[in-house]
Amino acid sequence: MDNPSILADASLPDDPVLLKAIIRELLAAHGESQKEIDTLRHRLDLLLKRVYGPKSDRIHPDQPSVFDEADLPQPAPALEPPRTEEPTKNRKKGHGRKALPGNLRRETTEIDIPEVEKRAIGGNWVRIGEEISEKLDYKPSSLFVQQTIRPKYVIRFDDGSQDQLKVAELPPDAFPKSKAAPGLIADVIVSKLVDHLPLYRQEQRYARQGVEIARSTLCVWLADAAEVLHPLYQLMKADLLNAPILHTDDTTVRDKIAGIDTILDNYSD
Known part of the structure; x- marks a missing residue:
């Protein structure tokens, strides 16, 4: 049908x-x-x-x-011109891998041919050079105890004078009453203010290394560091204010901007 x-x-x-x-x-x-x-x-x-x-x-x-696309007429494929081989001298060489920075500390491990193999082959082995291969490696930061030893002396005099006790004085310390050395406090400051790592995560990081440091202790260290660094802050602030041009970001100070606009409007009137 x-x-x-x-x-x-x-x-x-x-x-x-x-x-x-x-x-x-x-x-x-x-x-x-x-x-x-x-x-x-x-x-x-x-x-x-x-x-x-x-x-x-x-x-x-x-x-x-x-x-x-399926409904559109497909253009005929264009014939590519025959490729001509360029001379080898005109070809650009690839960049290759960049060399590792020379300012980094090198930890060298030397791997030599075993003596058993040398004796098995025989002959007189003369070292004429070496092959060096480098890889970028990383060691996580680790806690350690900075121990300061000061010899203690007793001075005795032949003339019968009273003996004296002498110990070398400690070097100047920004945190004399703290158990944290300046390097550890600097790590806490950089981790929080530069790397944006909260204190509770820093607490966990130090705990993985076997040292329990409470967040309240880290807060005290930050406060002590702020007090010690306050004179430096004042010097930096004065240096900035004495500059001929000062670039600032005032996008969040909306009330001040509104006040400035009001003053300008009144001045124009």
Whole structure:
């Protein structure tokens, strides 16, 4: 049956088998029509979005759609001109790997041929050079105890004078009453203010190295460091204020900006 949809009710057969066959053909035709309708509706939506959609989604009308590439005529592949080999001397060499910085400390490990192998081969082995390979390595920071030893002396005089006790004086210390050396306090300051590492994470980091340092202790160290470094802060502040040009970021000081605008408006009036 070429087109069962145009059959009239009067021309339908009475045989149930034929009626079922007609229904199956009608359902198949309806499915194909629905697919075509969905495809056309999708293309219409894309076209409307390209023309009337938001600016961020709008596409120039002359720009082809990536969904219609199969329908567009494909251009013939262009013939590439024959490649000519360039002379070797004109080719640029690759940059290769950059050498590791020379200012880094080197830890050298020498690996020699075992003596057993040397004796097995025999002959006179004369060292004429060496092969050096380098890899960048890292050792995590570690805690250690800075121990200062000061010899203690007793001075006895032959003339019977009273003996004297002498011990070398400690060098100047910014934190004389603290158990933390300046290097450890500097690590706490840099980790928090430069690397943005909270104190509770620093506490965990030191605990992994076997030393329990409470966050309250770290806070005290920061406060002591702020008090010690306050004169240096004042000098830096004075140096900045004496500069001919001072660049600042005042985006968060909205009340001051509003006050300045008010003063300017009153001055202009």
